[in-house]
Structures are given as C-alpha cells and as structure tokens.
Amino acid sequence: MQYSIGVEYAFHSLFYMVDLPEHKTIGIKDMSKLHGISETYLSKIFSKLRKAGIVSSIPGVNGGYQLAKGAENISFWDIIEAIEGTSPLFSCIEIRKKNIFVNDPSIFTDKCPCLIKTVIQEAEELMRNKLKTKSLRWLREQVYRDFSLEKRNAIADWLRKV
Amino acid sequence: MQYSIGVEYAFHSLFYMVDLPEHKTIGIKDMSKLHGISETYLSKIFSKLRKAGIVSSIPGVNGGYQLAKGAENISFWDIIEAIEGTSPLFSCIEIRKKNIFVNDPSIFTDKCPCLIKTVIQEAEELMRNKLKTKSLRWLREQVYRDFSLEKRNAIADWLRKV
DNA sequence: ATAACATGGATAGGCGATGTCCACAAATTA
C-alpha cells in the first residue's frame, strides 16, 4: 500500500517550476527529459495537477505549464491529493451488514460509521494536517540552502533555455 | 489508494475474539460464516495475523485461533501493519538519479533521502502514533457500551457454541 | 483410522497503476 509513482513525478517537476521566470512556461517534453521519465505518462500527471488548480496550461507553440498560484500556497497535501484522490485510507464495505446477527432486529443495530472507521480517519487527519503545514516554497528554500552556486546556476540556465 | 479489505476482515474478526472464553479457540469456518465472507481468503488474513504475533493457532480437531496476547496490547496499528505490511506510504524510486544534472559531478550531489521523503514519513508517523494509542480492548469497551443486553447475550451464546 | 482443523503453494479473475498511441483543439509563426 503505497503512494503511486506519480506523486514523486509531481513533486520533482513542481520543485523546478518554482523558479520558472514570470510569464514563462515549461513543456512536458522538456520536463520529462529533465527527469528521464515517460513523456506521455507525465502529461497525465500534469493533467491531474491542472484539474486540482496547482498548475495552469497554455496550449500552442511556446505553450506549456506554470504554477497556478504562489508556491507558498501549494502544500504537500495539495500535491498528494491531486494525484492520489480524496478517498480516505480506510473506507469499509460495511461487512457488518452481512453478519449472522443482521436478521435479528432485536440484536442488530445499523449504526455506521463505527469507531474503527472514525479512529483511523482521525489518525489520517493528523497526517493530512502535518502535510498541509509544509509548502512547495518551504521545500524549495530548504533544499536550495544545500545547493552549490554551480548547481543553482545550472538550474537557472536550464530554466531559461526551455 | 486505500487499505485492503483484509483490514476490515481482521478488525471485525478480532473484535469478536476479545470475548472468547479462556482456552477456547474459534475456527476459520465459523468466523467466515459469522461475517458472510470467503472462508479461504479469511484464512490468508489469519495467517498474516499469526505471523504478526496477534493471534495463535492450534491445528487439529477443535483447533482454531485465539488472541496471542491481551487485547489491551493489540493496537489498531498492529492490526493494520499485520495486513498491509511495513513499507511507508512514500518510498520513491529516486528518480533524481536519472535527471540530466546527474552526469555533472560538480552539480549533482547524491543526498537522499531528501526533505520530500522525510516530511511525508514524519507525517505518516503522526498517524501511526495515533493508531498505536487505541487498543482492541478499548474498541471492545467503547462499542459494548451501546450494545443492548440482548446483543451481548447473543454474541456470548454464539461464542460458546463455536 | 477418520474427521476436523490450520498451512502453504499454485492458480485465476479483476482492477488499478503505468505507459503508449492517436485524433483533436489551440496558439504561434511563416
């Protein structure tokens, strides 16, 4: 049970887009080359990011993608939710409704959701809240601290060329 | 991205085993009949629970399963981990090692795990810790508060018969 | 011995994740 590879694709792609010059876009082709990953599949990932309002797109020649809002307003959870969807980790099929007591109305009480679901979803919410406190901007600042000047320049050069 | 149905099977099965009389076991056949679910598949679930040390088994006639330790020492997380495994939600394939800067040693620094992985796994740990605070015993006590006397007796009767 | 039980392996269907291909729309450029 793991997040799909699309989450990793999204994080790494968005990371570089933070420093994209104003009014400039980057295409799927360049981004997939940067990471050495499938071009057509990455386009599916960006389609999800666009529908989630994280990036915006411009079709046509010199078109491409850019962040749809400030990197400080894009949280880790926003990115994960865009790719993985909104369904909770534990969503049961209510097997209790099939158990042998179900036919005895004096015994069976149809009260779902129960504590199992509630507890697990509360725990999941703790994780979500933590992930909402970290933004793409924060990630960029933290990571750039350890980048050498050469590396920063190499990334900036690459962003100018694409 | 959701927990498998096996988690639901495990929770509902273990719930009834809390009140199993001392030195008594319950078989897969009876448990699957109780819930109206697949007998052979439930046996795979119990196999995982046994390997995780949550239940113990006795083969042979009148054999079956019982809790391997006190219900107060079985946490929600123990149950989920037994079924879903121990791998973290986010375990990347290190796509950074394929990117175009990787061949320039002056730019690329091979420093994983990075902040992405760290932050997500820290958030996941908050969830795990929450799930570790709730035990199977606690679940049983909370749920039994709302059970009518008829229902408690029906369950006790059923446990005596199996 | 026989029956009842757990155990593990082999197998199969379903379904979602990953990835490819193509037709189409939109925008720029010539």
Place this chain on the structure above:
DNA sequence: TAATTTGTGGACATCGCCTATCCATGTTAT
C-alpha cells in the same frame, strides 16, 4: 492561410497486486 508546436482526452496494452479458490499436507482429537 498553412504549417508547426503544444496541451487534452480517449482508447488501448501491459503489469502487478488484491481477492478468491482449490488442493496437498501436517497436526490433533475422537
């Protein structure tokens, strides 16, 4: 206007995991 570049969406293929079944085997009570 025509050609080229780019994103969009659907259809399709492949793969692995989840769910489920079946069977062969070992163990224990009767």
